[in-house]
């Protein structure tokens with residue numbers, strides 16, 4: 001039986017996730033060799049271990065951002081809020097890894113975080129493991145902050161952005177879609 005990659009991808013999209021932006025400091029192939037701050041939008045972020053505190057995410061090894069993230073000593077995780085939809089789309093664009101014009105906050109350990117994130121995790125790179133066309137980046141959390149007053153998270157489901165519904169949802173409905181006009 002032939003494996004239908006597109007159908008596989010669509011099926012994986014049935015799993016609703018949050019959205020995060022990973023930032024690091026590094027050079028991107030084909031650009032100035034000086035290291036600069038770069039970012040990438042991901043939904044593969046997940047917690048791994050509480051003690052020691054470990055998180056992971058997966059990066060496409062074909063991404064031009066891959067060499068920087070795979071070799072940098074660490075990365076910063078910004079958990080996006082519903083209001084970050086535009087910045088999330090921008091940092092998911094081909095070649096759109098620069099952070100110019102994006103509102104940032106400095107961190108203690110290096111790579112900046114996105115302003116108004118729900119939470120920020122400052123990580124040291126623990127390991128990079130090849131996994132098919134992606135690599136699993138395991139990070140040890142050295143510092144973190146939670147900003148409980150920021151509001152609703154940005155949500156990704158079946159290839160589209162959404163947000164959690166406010167208040168108690170009716171049975172069977174866990175969210176609503178954010179349309180482009182919002």
Ligand SMILES: Cc1cc2nc3c(=O)[nH]c(=O)nc-3n(C[C@H](O)[C@H](O)[C@H](O)COP(=O)(O)O)c2cc1C
Pocket residue numbers: 019040041042043044045057058059060062063064065066088089091092093094095096156
């Ligand atoms: C919601 C969302 C989640 C994404 N999650 C991931 C991810 O977990 N890992 C990844 O490598 N790319 C992910 N991408 C794609 C990257 O953001 C980006 O499009 C890609 O790295 C661009 O390629 P380039 O680095 O060669 O410019 C995601 C895109 C979107 C919109």
